[in-house]
Amino acid sequence: MMLRVKHHCCRKLSTYTLFLITLYLSAIALVAFVCKDIPLSPLFKEFHRDTNKLSQQVSDSNTLRLEEATQYFKSRRPADSIKHYKREFKGQVDIVIAIVTVKRKSRQTFSTGYLIQTSAALDKIVRTHNTSFNVTLFICNTETKDSDHSEANFVSAYIPMVTKHSDQSERNANVTVLQKETKDYIYCLSTARMLTPRYILMVEDDSVPNENFLEVIQQSLTQIGERKFAFLKLFYPPKWQGFALEISRVLELLCFGAIGGSFFLVFHHTCQLHRHWKRSLYVQYIVGFLFTVTVIYLIGRQNIMTFRSRSRHFHSLHPSPACCTPAMLYPLETVPTLVDFLNNSQQLDSDVGLDLQINEFTQTFDLPGYQIEPNLFRHIGMISSLSKPIKHPEEFL
Known part of the structure; x- marks a missing residue:
């Protein structure tokens, strides 16, 4: 009986984790779809060659x-x-x-x-x-x-x-x-x-x-x-x-990521998502960091400015x-x-x-x-x- 309950909890946890991953990837895909039509974004030239x-x-x-x-x-x-x-x-x-x-x-x-x-x-x-x-x-x-x-x-x-x-x-x-x-x-x-x-x-x-x-x-x-x-x-x-392999530009992008990671921690705590997604604060921060860096890069530094x-x-x-x-x-x-x-x-x-x-x-x-x-x-x-x-x-x- 105890093994069955434990198995059920793990499956529920895995389902919720999969939901969050799908949510974040969908958000990134939506941002990419919008940014392909924004001049000076990294995707613009790929979709506008005429x-x-x-x-x-x-x-x-x-x-x-x-x-x-x-x-x-x-x-x-x-x-x-x-x-x-x-x-x-x-x-x-x-x-x-x-x-x-x-x-x-x-x-x-x-x-x-x-x-x-x-x-x-x-x-x-x-x-x-x-x-x-x-x-x-x-x-x-x-x-x-x-x-x-x-x-x-x-x-x-x-x-x-x-x-x-x-x-x-x-x-x-x-x-x-x-x-x-x-x-x-x-x-x-x-x-x-x-x-x-x-x-x-x-x-x-x-x-x-x-x-x-x-x-x-x-x-x-x-x-x-x-x-x-x-x-x-x-x-x-x-x-x-735009963002480039220059120290100041890389640090700027990392700062955006740090702010995004902190925001994700606050968001998870405020919405009490941490009760369902029992990952460490470190993992939650890294997810928010990577999500923010990806989105900011897709939008383009020029457009952020x-x-x-x-x-x-x-x-x-x-x-x-x-x-x-x-x-x-x-x-x-x-x-x-x-x-x-x-x-x-x-x-x-x-x-x-x-x-x-x-x-x-x-x-x-x-x-x-x-x-x-x-x-x-x-x-x-x-x-x-x-x-x-x-x-x-x-x-x-």
Whole structure:
């Protein structure tokens, strides 16, 4: 009789364990099914190999954003808009935003409208932000044939614009695309410097800001304090922000697992599941740990970070990698040295990318550069201004 009862209890225990295993595996399968349609998740590329279809989705989204941005400008009076930027500030200007733009040379017959979208988003935020910053904005048009840049001509009715005219060296056919990019950047940076702000924010014309980007900048500068630094990088390509075999990324994933394991212990105790599943606390913790790690990895680090971007309190500072300059904030005192460094590089006929030159600048002068994570800007430029092939559309969905 005793053996029969014991056998019954063991069978009941095994059945409940099997139920929990099935439940957790079903939950993982459901997460995987959802994540296969989420861009930048590990499963997305496996289920979406038709780049033409993805490109069309990006184009449709771009068209909708362009329509909204165009309507935004048309709802404003040009004279009042320009007057807003010519007003006198009480005290020093804190941030001057320079939108660097050039006409894209593409086989596409349509206008990308990147500049209009970026300008509309920044104009709206500059007018309505809740920070203590005095902020102003201008367009830096580096298209030598300014009459050809229809987007810049349209936006210039609402936002002040300066236009760079080519010199003899740039009319030289030997000037490469990368060299012209650096020369344009020097010009726009120097123009912004003439307004003597505390900081200069250089934004490429295909970089749309988050609504709270000024609040995050203010908090980040407070965090840096009196330390000298070269720049704050406000964008880094999301495709390189996923989980990887890097110590910091592995530790981050393990931390998620540790939190998940602890939550599982609390969940089992609260729901009194431990009465049915009489495994040790250690086993319950490991199950929760592995479940959480699997789910977080399937969702993707980039998509997890979108939740952090909602509040300025969830952003963090990291040492900056070398790549990319869509949105960079410079302290005014750094700019003269940086401009001289970039000019010297040009005199040496350097054909190195602008981002790598800026990274070399930080190493030469031993000035740290910081990256804010999550990104404060979204890169929408699937069609590059550097005459490169169209980029993979997944980055822009």
